[in-house]
Amino acid sequence: MVEILGSPKDVVALRVTQTLDADDYQEIIEEIEFRLVTHQKVSIYADLLDLNHVTAQAVAKRIAYSIAKIGEWHRFPRVALLTEKSWMSAMSKISSALIPRVQIKTFDRASKDEALRWAYGVTSPSVEMPSHSVTS
Numbered sequence: 030m031v032e033i034l035g036s037p038k039d040v041v042a043l044r045v046t047q048t049l050d051a052d053d054y055q056e057i058i059e060e061i062e063f064r065l066v067t068h069q070k071v072s073i074y075a076d077l078l079d080l081n082h083v084t085a086q087a088v089a090k091r092i093a094y095s096i097a098k099i100g101e102w103h104r105f106p107r108v109a110l111l112t113e114k115s116w117m118s119a120m121s122k123i124s125s126a127l128i129p130r131v132q133i134k135t136f137d138r139a140s141k142d143e144a145l146r147w148a149y150g151v152t153s154p155s156v157e158m159p160s161h162s163v164t165s
C-alpha cells in the first residue's frame with residue numbers, strides 16, 4: 030500500500046506499507062510524472078520501514094519505468110530510502126554505484142529527520158522543516 034505524503038513540490042515523499050503491488054507502483058509513477066511536468070529535477074523520499082513484500086508485477090513495472098527513464102535519470106538527484114532491511118541497503122549501494130548521477134542513500138528509523146533533510150536538500154540540522162513535512 031502506498032501513501033503519498035506532503036512534501037515540497039520538487040520532492041516525491043511516500044510511505045509504503047505491507048505489500049507493494051503493480052497498482053501501487055503505478056500510483057508512484059503518476060506522482061513522479063506529475064512533479065516532473067513542473068520541475069526539472071525531483072528527489073524522492075521513501076519510507077519503507079513497514080514494507081513486507083513486493084510483488085513480481087511491481088518489480089517488473091519498476092524495471093520498465095527505470096528503463097524508459099534511462100535518459101532522464103539525472104532528473105532524480107537524490108533518493109532517500111528509510112529502511113532497516115539489509116538487502117535494501119545493499120541494493121541501494123549497488124544502484125548508486127551503477128547510476129552515478131543519482132545519489133541513493135539509506136537511512137534507519139533513528140535517522141528519519143536526516144533522511145528528510147537530505148531528500149529536501151536541506152544541509153543544516155538547525156533549519157526547521159516545513160510544517161507539511163512527513164510525520165509518523
